[in-house]
Amino acid sequence: MGIFRKKSPLPETPDSHLTFFTASSANNFRTITREVFAEMGLEVVMHPGHAVDDSEREFGLWNVAAACHDQPPYAWRGAIREHLQRVLTSFDAPDPFDSLTPTDVPRQTFARLYEEASMPGIDGYPHREFAPGIVEMLALDLPDTVTVFSHNNANKFGGFEALRTRGMANLRRLEVEQLETLPMQGGGSFTALLGDSVYTASRALLLPGLASELSGKRVREEFGWLMSVPNRHQVVWHIIEDATVVGAVNGMARFAAMGYSDSLTPLSPHVFWWDGTSYEQLTQVSDDGGLAIRVSPAFQAVLESITADR
Known part of the structure; x- marks a missing residue:
């Protein structure tokens, strides 16, 4: 698996909080x-x-x-x-939640992903970790903007779990804007869902069901899948089936790094693997600013299992 030692250079080493700046x-x-x-x-x-x-x-x-x-x-x-x-x-403006009814709010609520570093005072808002560095929050969709639910507003309109259920349902109703399959040299491919919606990347919350629905492929739970959300307009995945995962993870690492650094609405430059219970980060920024792929013992076991199946 020597391919995993290659590094994809990032355009610049970003600031730790305002990541589109050095x-x-x-x-x-x-x-x-x-x-x-x-x-x-x-x-x-x-x-x-x-x-x-x-x-x-x-x-x-x-x-x-x-x-x-x-x-x-x-x-x-x-x-x-x-x-x-x-x-x-x-x-000094009125709180938008004060002008909405209990019927209006669920219709306008979406589960949405945010880069954790971009959310100051995050403890004041209901949230959960989706993947390392990425949090899931509740967003109220308004005609001209999007606002995030505070704890008080979430409790006022039914609580986090009930609102999240509606937010996920609203995500599922969104149209598929642009779906692309990107082949990798030497075999393998990954899928990118692209769109203008501010909720496109948040559809990563619908994996693996969304991937199976759009591709017709069954997810093998013992292998899992790869996922990245470079910015709010992109979500990328690869359902692990065979050794083509090697080309997919390298291609996704380059795609995610570019999509993250080139966007004004970045989420994460990393590639993640679903290990059966949560997302494990496979990529990391090395000391020289390159993007390295880190093979954990659990992911190594998947690679060995795939090789044994051949």
């Missing part, structure tokens, strides 16, 4: 953001992924950093100021 660019962004806060009369304590003012209000940095990502640094100050003005205005 560490130096992210620090520059944080410095400018703090200065803009001060210009607006707010003293804040800067954290890697958010800022906190004297009133204990948290300001997430992810969205404004994403907006600045494709702009030259000289334009960041204006973009940050405009964003913060909108956020401050929204603090």
Whole structure:
């Protein structure tokens, strides 16, 4: 299995929290953001992924950093100021949950995946780990935006589990936008579901049923499947059947790294394997910035079993 020792270089080593920036660019962004806060009369304590003012209000940095990502640094100050003005205005806006009925909310609720590092103050919201670095939360779909359920709002409208059941059902009703099978050199392939919906990647929550439904393939529980969600518009999988998994995992690693680094809405650059009870991370960023594939004893046992079946 020497192929697993190959590395796919990432375009750049990302900042640990604002992952579409390098560490130096992210620090520059944080410095400018703090200065803009001060210009607006707010003293804040800067954290890697958010800022906190004297009133204990948290300001997430992810969205404004994403907006600045494709702009030259000289334009960041204006973009940050405009964003913060909108956020401050929204603090005084009515809570959208107050204008909805118990009938409206379930129809507009979706289970949705988020990169854990992009969610400051995550303990204030009901969530569960989906895969390492990725969390599942409850999202309320509104005409112009999406808002996340707090614990209070989730309890008000039936609780996390009941809302999640409706959120999963709403995911299942979404149309399949673009489905592609990507063959790998030397054999093997993986499947990519792509779309403009903000919930496309969240359909990873429907695996393996979604994969079986779209491909007609039965999942062998003793082997599991591979999954990646590079950004919110992509979910990728491979049902493990034979030794072509070797080409699939390498191809998916490259696809995920590119889809993650090139997106303003990244989720994870990694490939995961369902081990029967949870997702195990197969890829990791090495010291030189490359993406290495890590074969755990459990995954190695699957590879050996596949080889023995041949």
